[in-house]
Amino acid sequence: MSSSVSIAAEWDLLSDRFYRRLTLYSPLPWSTPAAAGATSSSSGVSGAVIGRLDLSTHIVAAAPFGGPIAAVRDDSKIVQLHSEPSRRRVLLFSSSGHPIASAPWPPLLPRLHSLGFSSSLSLLALLSDGSLLRFRLPDLQPSPCSSPVPLLPPASGGVADALFWGGGVAILTEDNRVVVATDIEVDDPHPRHLADPGIGDEEHVLCMAVVEAQFVMSGSPEVLLAVGDRVIAVDEDGVQVLGEELEIGPVQKMAVSPNGKLLAAFAHDGRLLVIPTDFSRIIFEYECESALPPEQIAWCGLDSVLVYWPEVLLMVGPNGDPVQYNYDEPIKLIPECDGVRILSNSSMEFLHRVSDSTTSIFGIGSMSPAALLYDARDHYDRQSAKAYDNYQLISSSLPEAIEACIDAAGHEFDVSRQRTLLRAATYGLAFCSRFPHERFQEMCKMLRVLNAVRDPEIGMPLTIHQYKLLTTSVLIGRLINANQHLLALRISEYLNLNPEVVIMHWACEKITASTTLPDTVLLDGLLDKLRLCKGISYAAVAAHADNSGRRRLAAMLVDHESQSSKQIPLLLSIDEQDKALSKAIESGDTDLVYLVLFHIWQKVAVEKKAPLDFFGVINARPVARDLFMAYARHSKHEELKDFFLSTGRLQDAAFLLLKESWELEKNPMASKGSPLHGPQVRLIEQAHRLFAETKEHVFESKASEEHAKLLRHMLGWAWRRRPKMQPHKLKIVMSYLAA
Template identity: 65%
Template sequence: MTSVSVAGEWQLLYNRFYRKLTIYTMQWGRIDLSRHRIAAAPFGGPVAAIRDDSKIVQLYAESARRKLLIFNAAGRALASAIWDRPGGRLVGMAWTDDQVLVCVVQDGTVYRYNVHAELCAPQFSMGKECFEQGVVDCVFWGNGMVCITEGFLIFCVPDFKNPVPCRLSDPGIDEYPLCVAVIDPQYTMSGNVEVLLGVGDHVLLVEEDGVQQLGVGVGPFQKMAVSQNGKYLATFTHDGRLLVILTDFSKIIFEYTCESALPPEQISWCGLDSVLLYWDERELLMVGPHGHPVSYLYDEPIRLIPECDGVRLLSNSSMEFLQRVPDSTVSIFQVGSTLPAALLYDALEHFDRCSSKADENLRLIRSSLAEAVETCIDAAGHEFDVSRQRTLLRAASYGRAFCSQFPRDHFQEMCKILRVLNAVRNHEIGIPLSIQQYKLLTAPVLIGRLINANHHLVALRISEYLNLNPEVVIMHWACAKITASPAIQDSALLEILLDKLKLCKGISYAAIAAHADNSGRRKLAAMIVDHEPHSSKQVPLLLSIEEEDSALVKAIESGDTDLVYLVLFHIWQKKPALDFFGTINARPLARDLFISYSRYYKHEFLKDFFLSTGRLQDVAFLLLKESWKLEKNPMASKGSPLHGPRIRLIEQTQKLFSETKEHNFESKAAEEHAKLLRLQHDLEVSTKQAIFVDSSISDTIRTCIVLGNHREAMRVRTEFKVSEKRWYWLKAFALATVRDWDALEKFSKEKRPPGGYKPFVEACIDADEKAEAIKYIPKLTEPRERSEAYARIGMAKEAADAASQAKDSELFGRLKLTLAQNAAASSIFDTLRDRLSFQGVY
């Protein structure tokens, strides 16, 4: 009896059964489809309605102002908004795959709304030509659209996520096409949309780079519809024939002559096995490739909403689903079926009645029991009636008890899916998904649609039930709660949020805080972000809500120098210099990082920082570094203008060093350096030779004497208090350098040199002037020095005599080795050895 009652609802189309299920009684009150433009989203999505301004309608008690109304599939109101958009009448309206409602008005302006009737993205225009000519019609697919202007030009938006309109090839027509259809880009060879225009007795296929004529002589076509897989085209001809043709027009699959030659108001595919035609007379005709069609009569207007496995039928009072009966359901409930699944289902009925026939049925299908269990599970998945689902699953469970090898996970997985489907099919939620639609849509996408409609509790329970991460649900709920609770105090709202947010470990508190900030609740944002465990997320948000001090503390606590630098640069740009210095000076890590960076890139700013914090010696060292950079400048060695700034920098350095008792040496050195540079600069100006600057005091004196400028040399000596002993060395060597032996001799006779005549001897020997050296060697007071000097100029006898006067055995031995190659010198040393009895030395 059960199978008879189930199968009695089916309609046979050739060898295939179809069923029409009533899913909902619509709850939307007085909505009349004949008075409204309707757009229904696939996959059980929402329905948008707006009063059709091209028709004269009775307003009842409603306002004369048009409204955009959005309902779920059960007719439960979700949102509404006044429709007052400029740009002319509404030309087209459809939902994208992301459940964004796209509305196109006559001047080519495109508006996009979310399920709450809120503008969710900026409007955009289809372009100047659409604005000037006006848009006549639009055809949508997935996430794209084509529109046709009054000048018969075609424009396309390939993807609403990146709405960049482009113009397709000019079809070259002079009247509006009889019908229009599009082939989804995913099913075309080029990967771009193809537009089919019914023109005359053929079809024009319009692409971005060309136009083709197809099916010449087959038309004219009054209506067209492309199948879900893009392979077939259902067309209604001018003489009342329904043709199904391959989209390349290479073959006519089947043909059916309708009773009326009037074109249907709507044409749609029902899966891939049949085509639906709907006329204004409220007759719905389902035509298949073979046999007689099936006719359904309605006493109210309907809208056809194609789905991947059937068609939803929307009327003023109900939402129905017309689909081909799944094979598993047919095998169980077809009248007279003796297939294993039917016998297993029948066995359950006998078992419930305690009939022994249950065992007989099981024995009959023992070899096919696993197949029967699988079929019952599959049939349960295709059912919308919960009691029938339960009965089919009980039958599967009953058979599984006698089939130990059947995998348990199939049964458990189906139970999970059905619990999810039954939950979202509830009229409060209103998403009437079939199991095929659910598998194609996927659970994460379904959860996303639930939270977008603010069904957070159902979405959370489904996520937990399917072991999916509930973070996306809780985050969306938290953001929605903040937006919807302007009257709740920040502290109270924080407690409410934290109570739920703690359910999900690793959730991004920073993202929720950012939403609170964008909603104008900066204090709440600061309170939320304090719970963010990841500094890399916490610190940037604290900066965005102007909590710089907290951001700096958190960055320092994290130990991440990159984060500290991020905060430093942010504060640096926003705060006055003194405030910035005060902020970082109290925090050693931030201060040290700032100093490290500024030493290389921001010298002047670093000087300001050191001055503001009283670190004068650090400013002085920076000035010294700047003077060194000037010293390395190639222009500095050529004399001139750069010496002035260098000297001033060093003088500033001296003043800063003098302010601190610990840097007396540095202060004195800087003072001397500046004085020397000024003197050297004057020398270069007077001599017109860039050879003085950056040389030492000794080199400066020596250079002056070499140039014959003895007065300036004496001036340098006096300025820098050069000792008399050092002066003699410098002048002696300078005079020897220019080989002015007379001047050298005169200099030696001015008075007795304070350090003796050794400088004169060394200068002459260094200049390789033996004759001059002999003048001064005898004047050396130390025998050792005389002996060594004579040895250096090769005078062995004199060296030996001086060594013997010194009575220094070590010196005597060293000189003998020095002059060992000179045979005469060796003889002299041997004679002296005997004379002085130095045999023990050797």
């Protein structure tokens, strides 16, 4: 059990719980002398000078769930020019310190106040005037909005303090008003002004904290402001003064727990207090040796609080003596749901509570079934008979011991220790048929995925708890957004997930990056990968090619789309009307045919072309022609008549004119002008002239001619008799003529 003792010796006891500080990555690439001239060409962004990163001279933000690190030099700090580029840059690193991207900081902007990440890993920069600038990852290009989006009214005076969280940003203005924006993902966010906290001109807000909307009954975020001897809770509905009866005094720093129920507060007299967010009581307090306000305060899970002063990091729990860590360089605390990442200039560490299963196995003097099973495997590997003796001691609780070994393996970052714990579990599985083997297989799959993303080249140090909360689909989304398509594809295939989203994203990025590659060569490379996924949307990739200015490539890609409903709209958008009409006719879907016909007709009208162009297209295709005729007979008589005339179908145009005259005769009051030259007479005469031009319709020509003459004669007689006829008789005559 000596190995167990050495493992437990690395732990720190806080109250009745053990904590350990793991070194995830050390040294970080930016801490080495060679990093001063490094570029991010390995990550696909050429020519971006990274340089060494000093946390003391940069504004730094880190995304949760092992996310990337962003930094911009703080222009309020004095730096040596020979160690820093003269022009500020936005730097993006993985958690392992590997450079991802670098871009020049946009010029002529107000001073940068703070950085943050949204839940979808967009980098957000809040400027001193209250405007928000968003950068797209991983290339750090500005968002489609070329200029920062203002979140504050001009008269607010600018930003006094601000806090980012995954769902938004809370801003305290210079005139002591609170503004919250929860839709920071969109190009045009709509900030909301919370209730006026009523802070006087002589009062100052010492610190602020945010209780996220998911932890508030009203469903909107609540902002806590420490003002003088009181704490004010501000939301959209009003203002509430909290904890007046507790007399905690001025609060210098505050931090809300991950579950939104507790608040850690550092008071002016050096006390660290843990209070419910409703300030009903003080749960516990600790007298710190220094009354100076700490630089940072953060929760480590739900059981302890970290307080950081320069060179000293103090971990305080509900009982017992605190644990102190010393640092000779600046650090940044990055809270996670189950611990805290500690970023320094030279390393990335993770401080978290040791799991119960790990404690039961590696705890000093532990005689738990899991510890005996782990020891039994060790004896078995050394071919010692004590292995069977240990098995006999735990035979009744073998399932619990196996589960503890599997669970402990999931909480380990060291691969060799994972393997040892899983081997101990397999030793127990050999004697326990009632334990579900799927549990072991599931853990092996999760560990393979976690070990892959923890690799320094990827730099996502997820714990198993974070992985379960993040979900596999979100993890794959983060990998492809970081251009780690190969790893994302392998994880998808390993977990039997649909790789379509990975291949689609890769294809779009390939099109964007391959600006000099010929279309035919690029098409072959794309098809090799797109064929790996059945049912993939070629139309979506073609649409991206069209948006990237490669219309010929889009036309070649869309030929491989099997779904006509996706293929035809894209063909229309890339100005391939003839091909779209042919594909629509082949599909047998009349709705798609009509879609193409309407599109072509509208384009002819917009471009003010002659209708003959449209008629020529449809006349060569019987299906399209018949559908157009069926539609035009109900609502587009003029267009149908023009079509008949332009295609030489004079008899059809003549019959259409007769039909119009019959419809018009049903309402003789609709005639305008002289009855001798009424519209119905003119229509019949036009039909007569068209019939006369064809040899096959002599009868129709003669009949329409006689009809027009008779109608003229009777209308003329009725008109001449009009002064002598009584009104009711005139009405009878007109009705007769109309019939």
